Every structure is written in structure tokens, then in C-alpha cells.
Amino acid sequence: MLGHHGSGARAGRNADRRLEAVRSGEASLLPATDIPAPAAPPSARASATGTRRAPLGGARVTYGFPNTTTAIVKGVQFALNPGESLAVIGPSAAGKSTLIKMLIGTLAPSAGAVRLDGADVHHWMREDFGRYVGYLPQAVELFEGTVFRNIARMGEAHPEQVFAAAQLAGCHEMIMRLPLGYETEIGENGQFLSGGQRQLIGLARALFGNPKFVVLDEPNSNLDGESEKNLIGALEKLKALGTTVVLVSHRPGLVQHVDLVLMMRDGAVEMFGPRTDVLNRVIAPSVPNNRPSTEVRVAKVTAPARRERSLAAS
Numbered sequence: 001m002l003g004h005h006g007s008g009a010r011a012g013r014n015a016d017r018r019l020e021a022v023r024s025g026e027a028s029l030l031p032a033t034d035i036p037a038p039a040a041p042p043s044a045r046a047s048a049t050g051t052r053r054a055p056l057g058g059a060r061v062t063y064g065f066p067n068t069t070t071a072i073v074k075g076v077q078f079a080l081n082p083g084e085s086l087a088v089i090g091p092s093a094a095g096k097s098t099l100i101k102m103l104i105g106t107l108a109p110s111a112g113a114v115r116l117d118g119a120d121v122h123h124w125m126r127e128d129f130g131r132y133v134g135y136l137p138q139a140v141e142l143f144e145g146t147v148f149r150n151i152a153r154m155g156e157a158h159p160e161q162v163f164a165a166a167q168l169a170g171c172h173e174m175i176m177r178l179p180l181g182y183e184t185e186i187g188e189n190g191q192f193l194s195g196g197q198r199q200l201i202g203l204a205r206a207l208f209g210n211p212k213f214v215v216l217d218e219p220n221s222n223l224d225g226e227s228e229k230n231l232i233g234a235l236e237k238l239k240a241l242g243t244t245v246v247l248v249s250h251r252p253g254l255v256q257h258v259d260l261v262l263m264m265r266d267g268a269v270e271m272f273g274p275r276t277d278v279l280n281r282v283i284a285p286s287v288p289n290n291r292p293s294t295e296v297r298v299a300k301v302t303a304p305a306r307r308e309r310s311l312a313a314s
């Protein structure tokens with residue numbers, strides 16, 4: 001158990017190993033150093049409340065694409081505790097993917113802020129962020145190169161790390177059936193693979209390196225029943241590892257395996273709360289509620305979001 005050792009001592013040993021590896025030119029072959037999350041800016045620290053860590057949350061976020069007048073995401077706010085999983089559901093064009101891109105810092109909110117472990121995701125160094133976050137976009141983009149390099153995010157990696165990610169994603173056997181296994185060239189944007197194969201390799205890439213926060217945008221849109229079962233297995237393993245997961249999906253099969261559900265419509269939160277509560281109200285109103293009712297933690301927000309600065313200071 002690592003807990004018996006001081007984290008300072010462990011960090012010191014890791015630093016020694018890294019230094020040695022740098023000398024021998026093998027630095028990139030080592031697993032990512034266990035560095036602490038980037039320090040929260042003072043304003044975010046001041047706004048943190050209580051003793052319970054809320055790794056994902058922040059001020060109400062609003063987003064409008066440049067040169068447009070309508071907001072695509074309107075005053076959305078929610079919080080996730082470490083290890084919790086959330087499904088974002090809602091009709092097409094509701095703003096789900098846009099919200100997801102703000103959660104991982106790809107899009108900067110027009111108003112509001114997203115915080116992970118108290119730090120605005122926009123203040124993270126992108127390189128560091130990649131170690132903590134695994135993202136599978138709705139339209140998977142793969143690189144020209146081998147399956148191995150794609151899962152390893154085009155960096156160097158130990159084979160065991162890559163195999164572990166593929167096994168977690170349930171695509172190790174599929175990869176082994178490719179002409180050259182992990183060394184198979186996938187072509188420009190993975191053109192030599194089927195849609196389902198691309199999605200599975202994108203999933204393995206998202207899970208590579210055991211990120212603490214995994215974000216999957218419609219991960220099962222191209223998957224067959226067997227692969228979807230594997231994906232559910234992966235969600236269960238992530239839960240056991242204490243990984244925080246946000247996914248977008250329409251399929252009840254997948255949504256059944258998350259803790260919380262956020263229903264979006266026209267860019268706003270229509271419902272947010274424990275899965276059973278939300279699904280009972282949205283998808284199957286006739287099914288009796290077999291769980292005690294829990295307070296819905298975030299109400300629909302219609303008021304315009306305040307500026308980030310004033311929110312962070314409040």
C-alpha cells in the first residue's frame with residue numbers, strides 16, 4: 001500500500017527515477033510522474049467551500065460560438081464528487097458536446113468557469129491536463145500511424161500501459177486480429193478501420209494512463225452489442241478505480257450504469273439528479289420509484305450568468 005509512505009518521499013523517489021531516465025534518454029518511457037494538480041488560482045481557492053473536495057464544478061457556464069448571437073449552452077451548473085459518474089442526455093443540438101468541450105477546457109465559456117479540483121480548467125497547462133483527463137470526442141479523430149501509437153497518444157509508452165488501456169476498453173482481442181496487431185498502420189484518420197474499431201481505439205486512447213477524469217462523448221454510437229457490454233464493464237472498472245466519468249449517451253443500456261443524469265434541452269439544464277430520479281421522470285414515468293427521493297442538486301437556471309470574475313470572488 002503506497003499510503004504507508006509519505007507522498008513527499010514517493011515524489012522524491014519518482015524524481016530520482018526521472019532524473020536517471022533523462023540522463024539515459026528514456027524519460028518518455030516512464031509513466032507520468034505523480035505530480036500534484038496545478039495550484040488553484042487564489043480566487044478559486046477562496047470560493048472553495050467545506051471540507052469535501054468537489055473535483056468538478058464551477059460557476060454557471062454559458063457559451064456562444066464566435067460571430068453568433070444565440071447562446072448554445074445557457075447557464076449550466078452542476079458539481080460532481082470524486083469517483084462519481086454522470087450521463088448527459090438530451091435531444092440532438094441540445095448543446096451536449098459543446099458543454100463537454102468546456103468541461104475539458106477545449107472551449108472557453110463566454111461566461112462562467114469550469115473547475116476541476118478547484119482550478120479553472122483553462123488555467124491548467126494542456127500537457128499536465130492530458131495526464132489527468134481522458135477524452136473521447138463524438139467524432140473520433142485518429143492519427144496516421146500504428147494502433148499502438150494512437151492509443152499511446154502518439155508519445156512513447158510501455159507496451160503494458162497500452163495493452164492495459166486496450167483491455168479496459170475491451171478491444172485487445174480485436175486489435176490482435178488486425179494484420180499486424182498493435183503495429184498495424186491505421187491510415188489517415190484511421191481509414192483502414194471500421195467506425196466501431198475507430199471508436200474502440202479512441203476509447204482505449206482516452207483510458208490510456210489511468211486518467212482521473214474520463215469524458216466520453218457518445219462512446220457507443222458505433223458499437224455493437226458485445227462492445228457495448230465491454231464498455232459497461234469498463235465503466236464498472238473505472239468506478240472501482242475511483243475515476244470521475246462524464247459521458248454523453250442516448251442508449252439506456254449505458255445510462256443505467258451512471259450515478260447521476262443531467263438532461264439538457266436547448267442549451268439549458270432541464271433536470272439534474274440521481275439517475276433513478278431523473279430517468280423515472282424523463283424516460284419511464286410509469287416505472288415506480290424504487291429509491292428514496294433525493295434532492296435535485298441543481299435547478300434549471302434561466303437567469304443570465306454573471307461575469308466570471310464576480311462569480312469567482314463570491
Ligand SMILES: Nc1ncnc2c1ncn2[C@@H]1O[C@H](COP(=O)(O)OP(=O)(O)O)[C@@H](O)[C@H]1O
Nearest residue numbers: 065068072090091092093094095096097098099
Ligand atoms: N462551430 C459552431 N459554430 C456555430 N454553431 C455551432 C458550432 N458547433 C455546433 N454548433 C451548434 O451548436 C448547437 C449544439 O451543438 P452540440 O453541442 O454539438 O449539440 P449536441 O451534442 O447536443 O447534439 C447546434 O445547434 C449546433 O448546430
Ligand SMILES: [Mg+2]
Nearest residue numbers: 096097098138
Ligand atoms: Mg453531440
